[in-house]
Amino acid sequence: AQTVTQSQPEMSVQEAETVTLSCTYDTSESDYYLFWYKQPPSRQMILVIRQEAYKQQNATENRFSVNFQKAAKSFSLKISDSQLGDAAMYFCAYEGGSYIPTFGRGTSLIVHP
Amino acid sequence: GAVVSQHPSRVICKSGTSVKIECRSLDFQATTMFWYRQFPKQSLMLMATSNEGSKATYEQGVEKDKFLINHASLTLSTLTVTSAHPEDSSFYICSANIPGQNYNEQFFGPGTRLTVL
Numbered sequence: 001a002q003t004v005t006q007s008q009p010e011m012s013v014q015e016a017e018t019v020t021l022s023c024t025y026d027t028s029e030s031d032y033y034l035f036w037y038k039q040p041p042s043r044q045m046i047l048v049i050r051q052e053a054y055k056q057q058n059a060t061e062n063r064f065s066v067n068f069q070k071a072a073k074s075f076s077l078k079i080s081d082s083q084l085g086d087a088a089m090y091f092c093a094y095e096g097g098s099y100i101p102t103f104g105r106g107t108s109l110i111v112h113p
Numbered sequence: 114g115a116v117v118s119q120h121p122s123r124v125i126c127k128s129g130t131s132v133k134i135e136c137r138s139l140d141f142q143a144t145t146m147f148w149y150r151q152f153p154k155q156s157l158m159l160m161a162t163s164n165e166g167s168k169a170t171y172e173q174g175v176e177k178d179k180f181l182i183n184h185a186s187l188t189l190s191t192l193t194v195t196s197a198h199p200e201d202s203s204f205y206i207c208s209a210n211i212p213g214q215n216y217n218e219q220f221f222g223p224g225t226r227l228t229v230l
């Protein structure tokens with residue numbers, strides 16, 4: 001079974017600074033998808049960024065980028081120019097051939113003004 | 114992006130009663146929907162995979178007779194918590210993805226907070 005590990009229960013960052021959230025996963029599959037989802041205080045989950053495992057190029061979405069290391073099974077999220085609205089729980093997720101998502105335990109991001 | 118709705122957003126019920134939660138895909142058809150349970154400051158725990166026109170697939174440890182799932186149409190899945198007890202109080206979330214998409218982004222409902230007194 002696949003597992004997703006987020007080793008940072010909580011992270012803090014100053015507004016306008018950069019923060020990196022860690023995620024590692026374990027799988028025997030070669031083809032899969034990785035996601036970062038954000039859950040703000042409203043509890044509505046939304047997609048931040050996704051990465052297809054067959055793509056070597058790291059995904060970027062405006063201030064959000066990932067560092068995907070397939071051999072190391074690592075998928076970290078970098079948030080640049082952090083904003084107060086970035087404060088939320090962030091979940092790393094894996095989806096492979098079963099098309100059933102597996103989530104990490106989440107990292108709570110605190111943004112200080 | 115695609116929209117998934119849930120109803121009700123919050124419900125309070127007495128112990129022993131049943132509660133139905135609806136999950137609808139508003140602008141796409143979903144052959145598969147997922148139901149999760151989330152405790153405060155914890156991750157999403159997958160409860161079951163809801164399959165349109167067939168029986169749901171439950172995760173290990175989830176009672177099928179307690180958490181009834183029906184996926185009668187391509188846009189609606191329902192989760193019924195039968196004979197609810199205070200320990201069933203939680204935040205329930207559904208999600209769906211768009212069939213045929215070349216990536217499997219999940220679109221989430223806004224969640225339902227269930228409180229059993």
